[in-house]
Amino acid sequence: MKKINWFLFSAIVILIAAGWFTYQKVTDETYEGMSIIPEQHKDIPLFKGLKPTRHEYVMEGNHWKEIYDFYKKEMPKNGWKIDLEQSSPNEDVPSSMITWRKKGIDWELSISVSYFKLNNQTEVIFDKNPILHSTEWIGQIPNAICIYKSTSDENCSEIQDPSQITELVRIINGAIDWNGKVQPREKTTVIRVGDIKIKVLYEGDKEIYLQSEKGTKIMKPESEFFKLMNL
Template structure:
């Protein structure tokens, strides 16, 4: 009799555990398409009535401006710093908000769909993108080495090309300490400073590297600009 009771108790525990694990997996998969879940945070209240649907939150009716005001006025009380706000009545009305906290940037956007009579809201959390200036003074020329072992360089004196390169390095590229490096790379000498140009056809970005820092640059015509297209042939 006692054995039956013990076995029954163990089975009940296993069933309860299995149900709990199943619910946890379902909940985890449910939010796999988003970078932040307001329901799981104490510093990001969810506007009353918003419900999660696949990759965004929905509420019936035209509430876009109420949601905009709610997050604009509420999040600073939770430690978020408002760095950008925009609200417009064009195309039925919508908004964009951007907050920063602890090197993280939170984007909240939303708008009303009059055809479905629904207000959609999205939340996105990413690291704050930092940019540092590498080129203090515009050079009269830059020197491009085809690889790390090259002795001679191809000099570029075209001022338009030099300005494009500076813009890519200082304005378009963002700091990223773990940006990937490659075995083969080109080198650009700018005012005596070496900037390595790393490229891999399988990646969606370039890595720029100095002696102290790394930056990442989205796909640009950088190799064509510098005459380093041979890096694409690997």
């Protein structure tokens, strides 16, 4: 009798374990493509009726306006503030995206809501992204900028055109602050703006690093930048 009871107990334990494993697997797959899961955050409400499907939440019917109004109302109650808001009046696919920020959190949350008329479905995407900062390195627009083709050059090519100078300053100031590892690059050019010396590390279509006494920045290899620098 004891053997039978032990067998039944073991079978129940195995079934519970198998059920839990299956539940975990299904849950993991359900949220697989999401950068953030609202159900795991008390300060991110989930509109009633939305169902998770790996990359987004969906709901049958056109609920775009209801969901949009819901988050506009509920997010501020949870301490969130709007950083950016965009919308599209497209009749076939009306959509909106609001980027939210909250004090004390070093990331931002974007909530995109779209209604797809073709399949009569509303989709909502929650996306968590790091907050990127761009520190201003050059405050006042200079009269001229010197470009040294390499770190060993003693003579520079001087840019005096006001529009070119303004654009270069905009690009440099707009580059993203970078605290990560600086990967090696094949070429290095030097920009001198007044007393500021900026090293430009670049190679083909790889990200560009800007280095100065103010720190390090990173930016995309924009063709406009290379053109202005005559590289």
